[in-house]
Amino acid sequence: xxxxxxxxxxxxxxxxxxxxxxxxxxxxxxxxxxxxxxxxxxxxxxxxxxxxxxxxxxxxxxxxxxxxxxxxxxxxxxxxxxxxxxxxxxxxxxxxxxxxxxxxxxxxxxxxxxxxxxxxxxxxxxxxxxxxxxxxxxxxxxxxxxxxxxxxxxxxxxxxxxxxxxxxxxxxxxxxxxxxxxxxxxxxxxxx
Amino acid sequence: xxxxxxxxxxxxxxxxxxxxxxxxxxxxxxxxxxxxxxxxxxxxxxxxxxxxxxxxxxxxxxxxxxxxxxxxxxxxxxxxxxxxxxxxxxxxxxxxxxxxxxxxxxxxxxxxxxxxxxxxxxxxxxxxxxxxxxxxxxxxxxxxxxxxxxxxxxxxxxxxxxxxxxxxxxxxxxxxxxxxxxxxxxxxxxxxxxxxxxxxxxxxxxxxxxxxxxxxxxxxxxxxxxxxxxxxxxxxxxxx
Numbered sequence: 001x002x003x004x005x006x007x008x009x010x011x012x013x014x015x016x017x018x019x020x021x022x023x024x025x026x027x028x029x030x031x032x033x034x035x036x037x038x039x040x041x042x043x044x045x046x047x048x049x050x051x052x053x054x055x056x057x058x059x060x061x062x063x064x065x066x067x068x069x070x071x072x073x074x075x076x077x078x079x080x081x082x083x084x085x086x087x088x089x090x091x092x093x094x095x096x097x098x099x100x101x102x103x104x105x106x107x108x109x110x111x112x113x114x115x116x117x118x119x120x121x122x123x124x125x126x127x128x129x130x131x132x133x134x135x136x137x138x139x140x141x142x143x144x145x146x147x148x149x150x151x152x153x154x155x156x157x158x159x160x161x162x163x164x165x166x167x168x169x170x171x172x173x174x175x176x177x178x179x180x181x182x183x184x185x186x187x188x189x190x191x192x
Numbered sequence: 193x194x195x196x197x198x199x200x201x202x203x204x205x206x207x208x209x210x211x212x213x214x215x216x217x218x219x220x221x222x223x224x225x226x227x228x229x230x231x232x233x234x235x236x237x238x239x240x241x242x243x244x245x246x247x248x249x250x251x252x253x254x255x256x257x258x259x260x261x262x263x264x265x266x267x268x269x270x271x272x273x274x275x276x277x278x279x280x281x282x283x284x285x286x287x288x289x290x291x292x293x294x295x296x297x298x299x300x301x302x303x304x305x306x307x308x309x310x311x312x313x314x315x316x317x318x319x320x321x322x323x324x325x326x327x328x329x330x331x332x333x334x335x336x337x338x339x340x341x342x343x344x345x346x347x348x349x350x351x352x353x354x355x356x357x358x359x360x361x362x363x364x365x366x367x368x369x370x371x372x373x374x375x376x377x378x379x380x381x382x383x384x385x386x387x388x389x390x391x392x393x394x395x396x397x398x399x400x401x402x403x404x405x406x407x408x409x410x411x412x413x414x415x416x417x418x419x420x421x422x423x424x425x426x427x428x429x430x431x432x
Contacts, residue, residue: 033259038249
C-alpha cells in the first residue's frame with residue numbers, strides 16, 4: 001500500500017467516523033465491513049477462543065460507536081481502533097481474573113532445553129495451523145505479549161504502557177513465550 | 193558464555209536489540225554450541241513466520257450475523273433520534289411528539305386544575321345552551337308550515353354542499369394516510385384511530401342535529417370545527 005493509498009484510506013475512515021459520530025449507521029457499517037476482520041483476528045489471537053473473540057469483537061464495535069466522536073483523526077483510525085481492541089481484551093482478562101504472568105525471580109521457571117532430550121530435527125516447519133494451536137496453549141499473559149509484539153508488531157515500550165508493566169517484563173515474557181511456543185511446536189511434531 | 197545466558201539473549205538478538213559486543217559473544221557461542229544454535233534457528237523461524245504473516249486477518253464465523261448483533265445492541269442503547277438518516281430522524285421527531293403526548297403522565301398545578309375545571313363548566317354550559325336551542329328549534333320545526341319545510345330543504349342542501357367540499361379534501365388526505373399507515377408502529381396507529389373515532393363521533397352528532405334542524409348554527413359551527421379538526425389530523429398523520 002502506498003503512502004497516498006494509506007492517506008486516502010485514513011481520510012475515508014475519518015470521514016466515515018465523523019458521519020458515524022452523527023448517528024449515521026450506514027457509515028458505521030462501512031467501518032465495520034472494513035475493520036471487523038482485523039478486530040476479530042486480534043481478539044482471536046489474544047484469547048485463542050472463537051466465541052470469546054466474537055463476543056469481544058462485538059463489544060469492541062459497540063464501544064467504538066460510543067467513543068467514535070472522540071476520534072479526532074490525529075492518528076490513523078486503524079491504530080486508534082487497534083488500541084481500543086487491545087484495551088477491551090485486556091479489560092476482559094482483568095474481569096475474568098486472568099493471571100498475567102510475572103517474571104520475577106520466583107516466577108515461572110524459564111523454559112530450558114535439557115541437553116540430550118531434544119531432537120535437533122524435530123522442530124516442524126512453522127505453519128499457521130500449528131502455530132495458532134500452540135499460541136492457544138500459551139498462558140494468557142505470554143500469549144498477549146507474543147501477539148502484541150511478534151504478530152501485531154508493537155514495540156516493548158508500547159506493550160509495557162498497555163499492560164502497565166516494565167519494558168524488562170515485556171521483553172522477558174516475550175522470550176519465555178517464544179521458548180514455550182518452541183516447546184509446544186516440538187511436542188506437536190512428536191505427537192504426530 | 194554459558195547456554196542459559198546465551199538462550200536468554202537469543203530473543204534480543206532476533207529483535208536486533210543486542211549490543212555489538214554481546215552479539216559478538218553470542219555468535220561465537222552459537223558457532224560452538226549446536227543446541228543453542230537450534231534454539232536460535234527455531235525462534236527465528238517462529239518470529240519470521242509471524243512477521244511475514246502480519247496483516248493476514250481471519251473473518252469472524254458469520255460477519256453479517258455479528259454486524260446485526262452489534263447494530264441491535266447499539267439501537268437498543270441509543271436514543272431513537274440519535275440514529276438513522278436525517279429524513280428518518282425528522283420522522284422520529286414527529287413520532288416522538290405523538291408518543292410523548294400519548295404516553296406522558298399529566299401533572300397539573302393548582303391554577304391549571306382551576307383552568308381545567310372552568311373549561312369543563314364552560315363546555316357543560318355550552319352543551320346545555322345547545323340542548324335548549326335544539327329543543328326550541330325542534331318545537332319551531334314542529335310548528336312550521338309547508339313554506340318553512342322548503343326553507344329547511346334549502347338550508348340542508350347548503351350544509352350538504354359544504355360537507356361535500358370538505359369531504360373531498362378529507363378523502364384526499366385519507367388516501368395519503370392509508371398509504372403511509374403500514375409503516376406506522378402499533379402505538380401510533382392506535383393513537384390515530386382513537387383521535388379519528390372521537391372526531392367522527394363529533395361529526396356524526398353534528399350531522400344528526402343538523403338533520404333535525406338545518407338552521408342550527410351551533411351544530412353547523414361544531415360540524416365545521418369537527419371537519420377541520422379531522423382534516424388537520426389527517427394532514428398531520430399523512431406526513432408521518
